[in-house]
Amino acid sequence: MPKMHGGSHVPPKKGTFARVLKMLRGYYPVLVPVSALCILFSAVVAAAPDVFIQKVIAVIEKWYVSRDWASALHELLPLIAILITLYVVSMLAVALYTQLMAYITQGFLSKLRITMFEKMQNRLILKLYLDSRPVSNELEEYITNMSELTDKLSIEVADRSSSEDFAPCVKVCRENGEETGLAFHGVPGGHEFTSFVIGLYNASGEGQSVEKDVLEEIYQIDKQTNIMVLVSLSCSMCPDLVIAAQKIASINKMVTAEIYDITHYPKLREKYNVMSVPCLVIYDDKVSFGKKNIKQLLEFIKE
Numbered sequence: 001m002p003k004m005h006g007g008s009h010v011p012p013k014k015g016t017f018a019r020v021l022k023m024l025r026g027y028y029p030v031l032v033p034v035s036a037l038c039i040l041f042s043a044v045v046a047a048a049p050d051v052f053i054q055k056v057i058a059v060i061e062k063w064y065v066s067r068d069w070a071s072a073l074h075e076l077l078p079l080i081a082i083l084i085t086l087y088v089v090s091m092l093a094v095a096l097y098t099q100l101m102a103y104i105t106q107g108f109l110s111k112l113r114i115t116m117f118e119k120m121q122n123r124l125i126l127k128l129y130l131d132s133r134p135v136s137n138e139l140e141e142y143i144t145n146m147s148e149l150t151d152k153l154s155i156e157v158a159d160r161s162s163s164e165d166f167a168p169c170v171k172v173c174r175e176n177g178e179e180t181g182l183a184f185h186g187v188p189g190g191h192e193f194t195s196f197v198i199g200l201y202n203a204s205g206e207g208q209s210v211e212k213d214v215l216e217e218i219y220q221i222d223k224q225t226n227i228m229v230l231v232s233l234s235c236s237m238c239p240d241l242v243i244a245a246q247k248i249a250s251i252n253k254m255v256t257a258e259i260y261d262i263t264h265y266p267k268l269r270e271k272y273n274v275m276s277v278p279c280l281v282i283y284d285d286k287v288s289f290g291k292k293n294i295k296q297l298l299e300f301i302k303e
Contacts, residue, residue, distance in 0.1 A: 038097035045090035117150035121205025129162040129169040136168040181249035186261025190233025199246035217298045225255045230262045230279035237291040238278040244294035
């Protein structure tokens with residue numbers, strides 16, 4: 001039976017939206033305010049019909065008794081014209097907002113990824129292990145699109161008929177083909193996009209700096225240590241543990257860090273009785289749930 005270790009709930013970091021908004025405004029100082037104005041205008045116009053309908057009803061009630069519809073029409077036409085004008089302008093604002101947001105979103109992701117990849121010191125090969133499921137096609141397309149953003153990444157399809165217990169998988173290898181110990185099973189999107197890119201950064205060179213005592217602890221691991229982290233792409237607490245595991249693996253060749261999107265691996269969910277993520281598995285039988293930083297992970301490895 002796997003040994004279970006409980007994890008405490010750690011709330012996600014605050015201020016994420018503010019940081020993203022600040023970056024957006026930095027990249028698009030004109031388009032972001034224009035998009036916001038389009039949203040505000042559309043919201044205001046959406047409430048306008050109620051006001052104008054009330055005025056139309058008031059005009060009809062005013063002339064209903066006298067049946068002077070010519071006079072009523074004289075008052076109604078301007079109201080109807082304004083209402084139609086607002087509707088048309090509102091539709092144009094929505095169309096403009098939709099186009100702007102599509103442009104901003106694609107451009108922002110591209111700029112963000114390029115900024116991240118520029119920090120990589122050496123080139124890496126992303127080896128793909130695929131099967132016949134649609135998720136494998138999704139992974140191949142995803143990694144292909146990512147590699148097109150930088151010359152630091154190249155792709156190699158190692159196997160198209162891998163086992164469903166293993167595939168789809170992307171292994172991170174050095175330019176000479178040597179494995180770094182980092183692998184992601186599934187598609188590294190959602191909350192795992194950032195952790196995956198940081199993993200590439202760490203595997204390509206010195207990467208993120210760590211404290212001296214932490215670095216010494218990592219080098220002290222002298223036996224083969226296979227770290228498995230089971231995650232979901234919507235989990236906000238998973239990336240910290242993933243980044244920590246990948247950092248250790250990128251430094252010490254005795255350590256591997258295999259990340260699994262639990263959605264595509266029901267056998268693992270059943271084997272380790274996964275009721276929440278992140279789920280950490282070491283040596284195949286030592287299991288823990290909950291968020292961990294690199295120091296906590298090293299302590300868990302030593303237990």
